[in-house]
Amino acid sequence: MCHIGWMEWFVKDFDHPAYFAVYQDKVADAAEEGPALARMLDLPAGSRVLDLPCGWGRLRPYLEAQGLEVIGGDLSALNLARHREEFPGPVARLDLRALPFRAACAEGVLCAYTSFGYFATDAENLAQLQGFARALRPGGVLVLDLVGRKRLQALLKNVVGQWLPYEDYTERVTWSPDGRRIWTERKVHGEDFRHDIWIPTDAEVRDILHRAGFRVERAYAGLTGQPWYPGAGRWIYRAIKR
Ligand SMILES: C[S@@+](CC[C@H](N)C(=O)[O-])C[C@H]1O[C@@H](n2cnc3c(N)ncnc32)[C@H](O)[C@@H]1O
Numbered sequence: 235m236c237h238i239g240w241m242e243w244f245v246k247d248f249d250h251p252a253y254f255a256v257y258q259d260k261v262a263d264a265a266e267e268g269p270a271l272a273r274m275l276d277l278p279a280g281s282r283v284l285d286l287p288c289g290w291g292r293l294r295p296y297l298e299a300q301g302l303e304v305i306g307g308d309l310s311a312l313n314l315a316r317h318r319e320e321f322p323g324p325v326a327r328l329d330l331r332a333l334p335f336r337a338a339c340a341e342g343v344l345c346a347y348t349s350f351g352y353f354a355t356d357a358e359n360l361a362q363l364q365g366f367a368r369a370l371r372p373g374g375v376l377v378l379d380l381v382g383r384k385r386l387q388a389l390l391k392n393v394v395g396q397w398l399p400y401e402d403y404t405e406r407v408t409w410s411p412d413g414r415r416i417w418t419e420r421k422v423h424g425e426d427f428r429h430d431i432w433i434p435t436d437a438e439v440r441d442i443l444h445r446a447g448f449r450v451e452r453a454y455a456g457l458t459g460q461p462w463y464p465g466a467g468r469w470i471y472r473a474i475k476r
Contacts, residue, residue: 242354243352243427243428243429243430244309244352244429245309246427247427247428247429248289248309248310248312248313249309249310249311249312249313250312250425250427251312252403252420252422252423252425252427253310253312253313254290254316255402255403255422256400256402256403256420256422260292260347261292264292264293264296265296266457267293267296267346267347267457268292268293268295268296268297268299269296269299270457270458270459271293271296271297271344271346271377271379271457271470272296272297272299272300272302273459274377274454274459274470274472275297275300275302275342275344275375275377275472276375276472277300277302277341277342277375278301279300279301279302280301280302280303281302281303281340281341281342282302282303282304282305282339282340282341282342283297283302283303283304283305283340283341283342283343283344284304284305284306284307284335284340284342284343284344284366284369285297285304285305285306285307285344285346286306286307286308286328286330286333286343286344286345286349286366287306287307287308287309287330287345287349288306288307288308288313288314288317288325289308289310289313289317289347290313290314290316290317290320290321291306291316291317291320291321291323291325292321293344293346294306294317294321294323295321297344298323302342304323304324305323305324305325305326305335305340306323306324306325306326307325307326307327307328307330307333307334308325308327308328309327309328309329309330311327314327330349330352330362330365331353331358331361331362331365332361332365333365333366333368333369335368335369336369337368337369338368338369338370338371338372338374339369339371340369340370340371340374341370341371341374341375342370342374342375342376342377343366343369343370343374343375343376343377344377344379345366345376345377345378345379346377346379347379348379348380348381348431349379350362350363350378350380351380351415351431351432351433351434352430352431352432353432354430356442359432359442360442360445360446363376363442363443363445363446363447363448364446364447366446367446367447367448367475370475371475372475372476373474373475374474374475375472375473375474375475376443376448376471376472376473376474376475377470377471377472377473378439378443378470378471378473379468379470380433380434380439380468380469380470380471381433381467381468381469382455382464382465382466382467382468382469383433383434383435383436383469384464384465385465385466385467386416386433386467388465390407390409390416393407394407394408394409395407395408402422402423403420403421403422403423404420404421405418405419405420405421406418406419407419410430414432414433414434415430415431415432415433416429416430416431416433417429417430418431436453436462436464436469439469439471440471443471443473447475447476448473448474448475448476449473449474449476450471450472450473451472451473451474452471452472453469453470453471453472454468454469454470454471454472455468455469455470456468456470457470
């Protein structure tokens, strides 16, 4: 049983209208991300795919267009309400550390757009992946879509610690003192938000996937399906449940 702490940053940050304003570009991005990630799942029509976390469901239509049966899950009631309105289909309110699904109920799990590393401890981040493994049939596929750590480090090099203005908000990014996590503070319409995400190295991703019961079959350097390389902006892992 999992207890959601009041102070956990993701409880508020995503369950707020400000999230939709900050991430409004992701609506249009879905037209590229959805088909590419569905191709990487590479599952036959009729396969059941868990979209975890699903946010407001922007990727669902592209998975369904491949004939996949999609079940979404997310913690944010606000995201799920938008999902029900814009992309009707089965969804569940859940915590990624304690999935409510039957064991071996799905052929695929899609974990898109750096939706991993949110938890404070290795045990909790591992529990997320172990939950994915448990929900998958043996041989089932996880597509884990992460930001590339090296590119992120390079991009942020000259702006770390500075408040930067954007259209609807201001933002300051810093690395945690141990360099493992990225802290993104935002002021949106007078309110404060703070993302706190573990940004693993490639070796750490592979290690935690292995510990959770996966074998990395392939890794990509972004949506085009080019093979993984260290400086890619996006590291996308296709992992098979052992
Ligand atoms: C960056 S968004 C990505 C959503 C979706 N994968 C997409 O590509 O649009 C991260 C999502 O994770 C959800 N989330 C954060 N912490 C969670 C938790 N502990 N359990 C379930 N969902 C969580 C948020 O509510 C948010 O919808």
